[in-house]
Amino acid sequence: MAFAGSRLPVYQTYHLKGAILMRAFNVVFLYKYQQFVHLHVKIDYLGILQASRTSIASVKHDYIYATLGHQAARKVYRHDNTQADQTKESLSPVQPDCAKRPSRVFKEASEAILTETGNLRLLSAVEQDERTIMLEGHPSWVPRWDTRKHCITLGDGLNITSNELAYNVSSGSSTLQRISVEGDVLMLRGFEFDEVASCIVSVPFERYGKNPDALDIKMSGSIHDILRRLHDISSPYTDQDAKGVTNGLATALGRTLTAGLTNWSAVQSSMFLHGPAAISDEETLDANFAAFISRSVAQRTRASQAGKGDRLQFLMDMQVVMANRQVFTTKRGFLGIGPRALREGDTCCILFGAMVPIMLRRKPNSRYVLVGESYVHGIMQGETMEAFREGKFDVADFGLD
Structure with missing residues (x-):
């Protein structure tokens, strides 16, 4: 075994x-x-x-x-x-x-x-890099089943707190779905939510195995840099002074780097890496990140919670989640993590039937290439579907080559 x-x-x-x-x-x-x-x-x-x-x-x-x-x-x-x-x-x-x-x-x-x-969990099984995303003869929406994935799959994630899927960005969309294959083109329905404004590729999210201290040293400066960059954009995570270190921004970053769940290190050692069975516990997440910030970055955000947080648990969770991923921001100020193949201008879509936001790249023929799945903080439980029903987003059909 x-x-x-x-x-x-x-x-x-x-x-x-x-x-x-x-x-x-x-x-x-x-x-x-x-x-x-x-x-x-x-x-x-x-x-x-x-x-x-x-x-x-x-x-x-x-x-x-x-x-x-x-x-x-x-x-x-x-x-x-x-x-x-x-x-x-x-x-x-x-x-x-x-x-x-x-x-x-x-x-x-x-x-x-x-x-x-009857849904789009399949899309989360796709992992692209800059080489494979340009290859002809293999539809971008078809996983390369002969290739091992280098990152854990979020769209199959099980929240053992509720025993349900951890995310559902398109909740209540079953009657709106369009899932059909026409030749090599996968036809889907959904809406464009946002566009990638920048990718923070300088963050060294290497795997450090059982040596979290090495990861701690690498990460402390990088996370501080991300926080400073977030202060310079208009963010939906806080209505406080954008130039100060706010709890809203720090919380958003901590939860994004762990995809909003904890106990990933236990998942990493399990047999099924594709289907994380992690725990939803926002208080623990915030406390763990506060402990890391307090010790490693020397920024005393949420200092009252830092005493009961587990800095090493945050590091281990982040190590599992961020493997082969990068941090990105959107034009509307949202923060997320996506595949390494992601780049500025890619479209963040809510596709009916998908559990997580799907990143697409438009082609000259008006169809799309699947870049991969993502986590975008603040929209993972169907928050954008309410705005869609209010007419704030237009439904669209997407053809994936």
Whole structure:
């Protein structure tokens, strides 16, 4: 048994239904995922694919095909079908065929997941960098299932305080959704919320493992710089003097750097890195950040709470959340964290069916490239949906190449 983040040896095994799949697959044994699903009944096929990305398959097709024997795949692949008795109506969404290009296999699995989930959690499984975002021949909305993610997935996050998804930016939008695939284009509906004004790429959010003191040294100056930059913009987080160190700005930054949850370090050591089961506790979050500020940055914000805060817990939470991410600000003064591929001018969208804000980049053909998921402080529980219903935002259709 190994945990997420490890590289396991490759075993050779056969699919359980040899009559359907006539060849051997070089895959990592999936028994650990079967055990986990018994304990966490909410894990679906998307969760299985996310988890299996930490393993190795010598044939790219097998990142999909080797998981089809799992009980969570029953909605995308019907085991009792045979090629002889399948009709167009009964055909499973995913049909093993190693003659297909891997990109097509990944796309077919992604389409099946969109149908199964009825929402846009799939988009949070995409991780782009400056190289992959420009590649042709692979739709930007299709996760590269053969590539390990380098950051934890927020859009699948489970808040164990309420046992519900941690975020829901498009709450109440089920009747407004449009989720359809036209060729390689994913058609979605939602609205443009904001635009990226600046990316703070100088923040050194490297992973320091179990040496938080090294992270502390690196972070103290960077967080102080971010606070100073926030003072120079018009921010919705405070109506106090923008030139002073205010509790509103400090609170927004502390919660943004931890995505509004704590206990991420426990999540990091769990088997399923994609689906964080963290705790929503604003008082603890603020106290932990205040302890860090008090000691490391020497700015006594929320000094009354600093005594009971856990500076190291804040550092460990931030280390997990910020891996392969950067801080950004928007034109309306919001603060968020997004993928490293994010850049000035990218659009922050609320897509109906998405759990978190989705960052898009407009193309010359008026369609979009998916940049990735994000956390934007102050809108993660559907706050913008009320403004949308009041007519403050216009509904739009988005085509993702």
